[in-house]
Structures are given as C-alpha cells and as structure tokens.
Amino acid sequence: xxxxxxxxxDITLQNPVQxxxxxxxxxYNDVIDLNRLGALVAKTICREPRLGNxxxxxxxxxxxxxxxxGLPGKGIEYFVEHIVPEYARFTPxxxxxxxxxxxxxxxxxxxxxxxxxxxxxxxxxxxxTRNATGGNFAMHEDYTRDCITAxxxxxxxxxxxxLSPNAGDIVSIARAAEDAGADALVxxxxxxxxxxxxxxxRPALGNKFGGLVSPALKPIVLRMVYQVAKAVKxxxxxxxxxxxxxxxxxxxxxxxxxVGIGYAGFRNxxxxxxxxxxxxxxxxxxxxxxxxxxxxxxxxxxMEMDTLNAASAGV
Amino acid sequence: MTTPDPNENYTDAALxxxxxxxxxQRLVGEFIGIVTRNDxxxxxxxxxxxxxxxxxxxxxxxxxxxxxxxxxxxxxxxMRRPMSVYRVDKTAGEVEFLYKSEGRGTxxxxxxxxxxxxxxxxxxxxxxxxxxxxxxxxxxGRGVGLATLAPLSQLAAENGVGVTAILSARHEGVVMSKExxxxxxxxxxxxxxxxxxxxxxxxxxxxxxxxxxxxxxAFFTCGSNRLLKLMQRLGKKHGIPGQVAMEQIMVCxxxxxxxxxxxxEVDGKRVLKRVCRDGPVxxxxxxxxx
Numbered sequence: 047x048x049x050x051x052x053x054x055x056d057i058t059l060q061n062p063v064q065x066x067x068x069x070x071x072x073x074y075n076d077v078i079d080l081n082r083l084g085a086l087v088a089k090t091i092c093r094e095p096r097l098g099n100x101x102x103x104x105x106x107x108x109x110x111x112x113x114x115x116g117l118p119g120k121g122i123e124y125f126v127e128h129i130v131p132e133y134a135r136f137t138p139x140x141x142x143x144x145x146x147x148x149x150x151x152x153x154x155x156x157x158x159x160x161x162x163x164x165x166x167x168x169x170x171x172x173x174x175t176r177n178a179t180g181g182n183f184a185m186h187e188d189y190t191r192d193c194i195t196a197x198x199x200x201x202x203x204x205x206x207x208x209l210s211p212n213a214g215d216i217v218s219i220a221r222a223a224e225d226a227g228a229d230a231l232v233x234x235x236x237x238x239x240x241x242x243x244x245x246x247x248r249p250a251l252g253n254k255f256g257g258l259v260s261p262a263l264k265p266i267v268l269r270m271v272y273q274v275a276k277a278v279k280x281x282x283x284x285x286x287x288x289x290x291x292x293x294x295x296x297x298x299x300x301x302x303x304x305v306g307i308g309y310a311g312f313r314n315x316x317x318x319x320x321x322x323x324x325x326x327x328x329x330x331x332x333x334x335x336x337x338x339x340x341x342x343x344x345x346x347x348x349m350e351m352d353t354l355n356a357a358s359a360g361v
Numbered sequence: 362m363t364t365p366d367p368n369e370n371y372t373d374a375a376l377x378x379x380x381x382x383x384x385x386q387r388l389v390g391e392f393i394g395i396v397t398r399n400d401x402x403x404x405x406x407x408x409x410x411x412x413x414x415x416x417x418x419x420x421x422x423x424x425x426x427x428x429x430x431x432x433x434x435x436x437x438x439x440m441r442r443p444m445s446v447y448r449v450d451k452t453a454g455e456v457e458f459l460y461k462s463e464g465r466g467t468x469x470x471x472x473x474x475x476x477x478x479x480x481x482x483x484x485x486x487x488x489x490x491x492x493x494x495x496x497x498x499x500x501x502g503r504g505v506g507l508a509t510l511a512p513l514s515q516l517a518a519e520n521g522v523g524v525t526a527i528l529s530a531r532h533e534g535v536v537m538s539k540e541x542x543x544x545x546x547x548x549x550x551x552x553x554x555x556x557x558x559x560x561x562x563x564x565x566x567x568x569x570x571x572x573x574x575x576x577x578x579a580f581f582t583c584g585s586n587r588l589l590k591l592m593q594r595l596g597k598k599h600g601i602p603g604q605v606a607m608e609q610i611m612v613c614x615x616x617x618x619x620x621x622x623x624x625x626e627v628d629g630k631r632v633l634k635r636v637c638r639d640g641p642v643x644x645x646x647x648x649x650x651x
Contacts, residue, residue, distance in 0.1 A: 070617050073616040074617060077388070077390065078384065089619075098619060103619070103622070104612050104620045106465075113620060115620065118633070260439070313439070314374075314429075314480075314482075315482050316374045320374035
C-alpha cells in the first residue's frame with residue numbers, strides 16, 4: 047500500500063488532497079468523512095462581518111461557472127470563537143484563509159488567528175474581485191513582498207500564500223512571496239471573468255465580474271505550477287480543475303506537493319474521498335511506494351524543443 | 362490498437378441500489394438512481410420516478426435533492442440543480458420529482474428514459490415541520506410550487522392533520538398535484554387565471570372563510586410572491602404561523618459556498634440566509650419575497 051503522506055514545511059498531510067478555500071466547510075461532514083482529507087481549509091475570513099456581494103452569485107457559461115461571493119462572514123471574533131472549534135473536532139490540519147484590504151490589518155489578522163487550533167495561515171492575497179491595492183496584492187510583485195513580509199513578522203504559524211492567475215508574471219510574484227518568508231504557495235485563485243446576458247444586455251452576476259471555476263483551468267494552472275516549481279524551493283499546492291486522481295498525479299509531476307479541489311466537490315460531493323481512494327489505487331497498480339516520488343517527476347529533460355524535428359517525427 | 366488514455370478514468374463513487382455504505386452515519390449521500398418512468402403529465406410538466414439506494418428515501422416533505430442533469434444540447438451542464446422531492450415511497454425504494462421542463466437542467470432531465478441512471482445528492486436542507494398542536498393546515502401554491510407542497514399532504518395524513526389545498530394555475534390543464542392531494546384526503550380548491558378565480562381578492566375571501574371555520578392552524582406556501590404576501594398579511598392579522606419554501610441559484614448544497622443566499626427579515630433586521638442549509642423552508646413571516 048502506497049504511502050500517501052506529504053510534507054508541506056513542518057506540516058504533515060496524510061494525503062495530498064485537500065479542499066480549496068471557499069468551496070468547503072465543516073458542513074461537508076454531512077456527506078463525507080472529513081478525517082480522511084489531507085487538510086481542512088476554511089473559507090476566507092475578514093476582520094469585519096460582511097454580507098458579501100449581491101445575487102446572482104453564480105452563472106453557468108460554456109466553459110464552467112463564474113461566481114462572485116464577496117467574502118461573506120461573521121468577522122474574525124466570531125470565527126475564532128465559533129468556527130475554529132467546528133473544525134477542531136476533526137483530525138486533519140486546519141488551514142485558515144484570511145484576507146484584508148490593508149497590509150497592516152492583514153498582518154494583525156494573521157497574528158489574531160495564530161491560536162492553538164489553527165495549523166496554517168493561508169494569506170488570500172488574490173481574491174479576484176478585489177483590486178491590486180485593496181486585497182488583491184498578488185497582482186504585483188512589490189505588493190506581494192510587502193504584504194507577506196508584514197504578515198511573516200506577526201506570526202510563527204506556517205504561512206501559505208495564495209497567488210493570482212490574473213497577474214502577468216506569476217513566477218516573479220512567487221519568488222517575491224518566497225523571499226518574504228512564505229512556507230508554501232497555493233496556485234492559484236480563480237480567473238477573473240465576465241458573462242453578459244443577451245436577453246437583457248446586463249452582466250449575469252450581481253457583482254458584474256466573477257471568478258471562473260472549471261476543469262478548463264487545469265491545463266493553464268498546471269503550466270503555472272510547472273513554471274513556478276522550477277523557480278522556487280518551497281512546496282506548492284496546485285488548485286485548478288482537479289476532477290480525478292490522474293489530475294493529482296499531473297499536478298505532482300509538474301512540481302506540486304499537494305492539490306486543492308473546488309469544482310469537483312461542487313459537482314460530486316463525494317469527489318474528494320474517491321479521488322484519494324483512486325490515487326492510492328493508481329500508485330499501487332504501478333508499484334509506487336511513496337506518492338512523493340511523483341513530485342516534479344515530469345520527464346522533460348530530454349525534450350529538444352526543436353520544431354522541425356518534432357514536426358517530422360513519426361506518430 | 363492504441364493504449365487507453367489513463368486520464369479517462371473519471372471518478373464515480375455514488376451509491377447504487379443495494380450498495381453497502383462505507384460512511385453510514387452520513388446525513389447526505391450521492392446516489393445513482395435508475396429511472397423507472399419519466400412521463401409528461403401535461404404540456405409543460407413531467408413526472409420522474411427513480412429507484413434509489415434506501416438511504417435516499419429518508420427525505421421528508423420540503424427537502425431537496427441536488428440533481429446532476431444530463432445535457433439537453435451537447436454542451437456541459439456544470440452544476441447540479443436543486444429540486445424539492447415530490448413523493449417518497451419507502452416500500453418501493455423510490456423518490457419522485459415533478460418538474461417543469463424549462464431551463465437547460467430540466468430540459469436535460471426531460472430526456473431521461475426508463476433504465477437510465479440519474480445521479481442525485483441529498484436529502485438536503487430543512488423541510489416542512491408540523492407542530493403537534495396543529496389539527497388543520499392550509500396549503501396555497503402555484504405552478505411548480507405545488508410540487509414542493511405536495512408531500513405535505515403525505516406528512517399531514519401520517520400525522521392525522523386535515524389539509525385544505527388551494528391550487529392556483531393559469532388554466533385547468535396545468536393544475537399540479539391535485540390527484541396527490543385528493544388521494545390523501547385533502548380538501549382541494551382550484552383557482553384559475555382563465556376564469557379570474559385566482560385573483561388575490563378571491564383567494565383572500567377563500568382564506569378568510571377557512572379562518573372563520575377554524576381550519577387554519579398554519580399556512581404553507583410556495584411558488585408565488587403575491588400569494589406569499591397575501592398569506593403573510595392574513596397570517597399577521599390573525600396570528601397564524603406559516604412556512605414558505607424558497608428557491609435560489611445553488612452550487613454546493615451544504616452551506617459552504619454562499620451562492621444561494623436570500624434576504625430575510627428577522628426581528629426587524631435584514632439578514633441573508635442560505636436556501637440550501639437554513640432552508641429551503643423558512644418562517645413565512647421572515648421571508649422578504651422577490
């Protein structure tokens with residue numbers, strides 16, 4: 047039986063499969079055994095109680111759904127007092143996602159969230175419907191460095207940084223986060239998107255823009271994970287379009303240590319558990335003893351990138 | 362011959378009829394039902410019956426299943442569609458849905474044939490609840506909302522509660538659920554747009570008569586904003602409690618994603634509640650309407 051455990055800094059996950067922030071809550075215990083997940087990832091919390099964005103908050107497109115929720119929540123005090131204990135009943139490490147519009151407040155929030163039952167702080171510096179200087183710091187290298195430096199100074203908890211796929215050069219931003227003290231990178235948040243209704247000429251979402259959630263993200267985010275993995279030394283959690291065990295394998299081959307899942311858990315509430323089971327079976331069938339053997343194991347060293355040779359090769 | 366692509370192994374862990382459940386303490390399951398019938402009941406509505414794993418028959422009146430609808434058009438239907446259960450037959454191991462073939466999800470559902478598999482997740486949410494002190498209830502619904510209210514007749518019959526069901530529709534041909542209410546001993550009153558009897562003023566007269574006869578320990582409604590407003594007004598005037606079933610675009614079904622929120626007024630304060638987990642059945646007086 048394969049050893050599915052992976053390490054992300056000092057944190058050991060029993061397997062590399064975890065939910066994506068915002069697509070999960072302890073309430074999923076109604077349908078799956080949460081103790082089987084690699085980690086539990088809470089919905090992003092902000093300091094203030096927030097209602098979130100106007101409805102509709104989701105629209106279907108030909109390429110997946112777009113959604114804009116607006117980080118609703120009851121604020122940090124309620125979160126620490128009432129939500130953290132809901133997660134603490136389960137055994138996997140708890141990753142707490144946090145967002146703020148100012149760097150100072152972001153750091154202060156990280157400090158306040160550094161309570162015993164919280165195992166990891168995930169800095170959501172990439173909410174797609176926030177702007178670059180108001181929470182979506184991952185759009186720029188310098189904002190990312192400043193924000194993560196400030197958070198790092200205020201917490202000793204493992205610090206994961208969630209990057210944006212909407213930035214021009216994600217590799218530079220990943221390096222900035224690593225330099226500033228991130229323990230791991232979460233790649234990536236959703237893609238900023240738009241749908242316009244042709245019956246009334248209005249944007250389909252109440253907040254106009256939304257983030258694309260779809261298996262369509264997988265090849266794009268996989269490319270980002272591959273590029274970033276070649277540029278940084280810290281572990282990467284790949285998020286985007288994982289719907290089956292082979293997708294986990296692909297992300298790990300590209301250099302990820304673990305994956306996060308959003309869409310698949312929406313479509314099939316039992317998906318995370320079956321992906322874990324299928325991943326173990328996939329490894330066992332191939333005699334893979336440790337899943338960590340897959341990390342960065344893509345065979346690309348001999349690729350010549352020669353267009354003429356490639357085009358004339360036999361099929 | 363080419364080797365099969367290993368990336369084609371999509372996961373499928375939903376429970377089929379007779380499967381041993383690896384997580385029996387679950388409240389909600391993902392089930393693969395088998396369609397036994399999917400027939401038109403009139404020009405607009407279809408009735409689908411599914412044989413399901415026994416756990417799925419724990420659904421009660423007002424609860425929903427999240428349906429993974431087949432595509433009607435070759436493009437993907439990405440998200441499940443929430444639908445309240447129309448009828449549960451524990452003995453036969455069946456759940457039933459009554460639906461209007463309208464959007465892409467329900468149009469896809471309309472293509473299901475007997476023998477087809479249909480993936481449903483549930484039961485979800487908080488359904489209708491009867492207080493032990495209630496002897497007579499009034500159910501008022503319109504259109505497909507009547508499909509949501511229909512299982513109340515079953516619940517009321519089991520609890521020895523009398524039901525008056527006021528069924529509102531555009532015309533005689535699209536009155537939904539009348540048979541189900543009739544079969545379970547409800548007193549049904551049909552009101553129609555075609556003869557003007559569905560006017561709010563007329564429905565109000567009917568309700569006032571029922572109130573005067575002492576047949577209204579509680580109100581139940583679904584499917585019409587103006588009928589909700591009417592029942593709220595009369596409920597407030599006469600001190601009659603009520604429940605309303607609401608719908609909203611939904612994604613996860615578990616309360617995690619906050620897509621399906623609606624506005625409610627609780628103790629004079631406006632709040633957002635999740636239809637999937639806080640509902641879909643809510644205190645009628647708290648609903649703000651739409």
